Amino acid sequence: MPTYASRVQRIAPSATLTINAKAAELKSQGYDVISLAAGEPDFPPPDHVLEAAQEAARQGMTKYTPVTGRPELLQAVLDYYAAMYSLSGSRDMAIVTNGGKQALFQLFQVLLDPGDEVLIPSPYWVSYPDMVQLNDGRPVAVPTYAESNFLLQPEDLEQRIGPSAKAIVLNTPSNPTGCHYSQPELDEIASLALEKGLFIVADEIYDQLVYPPSAPSSVAKWLEQAPEQVAIVNGLSKSFAIPGWRVGYALSHPALIKNLSKVQGQSTSNVCSLAQHAALAALTGPYDFLETSRQRFKKRRDAALEKISGWKRAFCPKPDGAFYLFPKMDGYYTKAIPDSTALCTYLLEQAGVALVPGAAFGDDSCVRLSYAAEDSVLLEALDKIGEALDRI
Secondary structure, three states, X not given: OOOOOHHXXXXXXXXXXXXXXXXXHHHHOOOOOEEOOOXXXXXXXXXXXXXXXXXXXXXXXXXXXXXXXXXXXXXXHHHHHHHHHOOOOOHHHEEXXXXXXXXXXXXHHHHOOOOOEEEEEEOOOOHHHHHHHHOOOEEEEEEOOHHHOOOOOHHHHHHHOOOOEXXXXXXXXXXXXXXXXXXXXXXXXXXXXXXXXXXEEEEOOOOOOEOOOOOOOOOHHHHHHOHHHEEEEEEOOOOOOOHHHOOEEEEOOHHHHHHHHHHHHOOOOOOOHHHHHHHHHHHHOOOHHHHHHHHHHHHHHHHHHHHHOOOOOOEOOOOOEOOEEOOEOHHHOOOOOXXXXXXXXXXXXXXXXXXXXXXXXXXXXXXXXXXXXXXXXXXXXXXXXXXXXXXX
């Protein structure tokens, strides 16, 4: 057997993908399982996006493109951020990547030297710490709390900034909590981070899935003010419902984009040419699909919160975005069910519902559930969970 690199031994498989695989396995064996673990919209993308992909195939748009992406798509990314967040910039500030995930991974490759610390508000998306470790950095969790809607407080951030701190990850709306910073709240954190010399990696993948009366927010103005200290990552997987098409992008200083392009050119090269054509159609509009999605998800969120309010030993903050709930469930822990992993196992076995343990996101007192599921299926799953919890 070969000796594998130590960096691989330091990381774990994605918990969300593992849970999805387990649920699919049980379904294949004939069990009645509902998965609320998936982090993807359950409805198809807009018709004009599907038609654009089909037209690209008919026209033979199957050749290599520039590594950074088709010029017209790069312009569409810039136009989108100009329209949504008043960002002005040039095409050399953008790169199209294989999902937002590749953009994040490549940013850590370009930014980190061994031992550099990356501050990550906790709970966090499962891949942030492992991405940092795979690139020889050290993830430093900064705690947030359910009682303050899992929003990072400036004083907690300041306490974790040590001499090796290089960067901070800001994700709003959040996976796994769905909680969202208003623009003033985000500005306060961004201002402090820049003042302390941190590079800001802003994950804005859920930017359009924010529910009234809240509004989308962005670090776009800070990218203009401090372009060498800010990078924005976004993509079309969540807002435009094309997760499997793998179209993400990053915006930053042209020098950083050049380095991202070097890495991408030696790894994956360009994003699928057909997917780029579809992404162009999505970003250039129309955007009525986004409002329809927001209304559907907001209705599900409110219905799910009403169900969870009947779980007597649970507490769930009301999130303003994304499509996740992250209820605090440690009131149900017992000797037989001592943690979030055991609770999720119990609920899978006794209720037939797949959730993701909060331990995977850095908070073992919680579980994550996605309400990106058809309304009746979602409510059925929550009823089953409630009945199983009553038996603990």
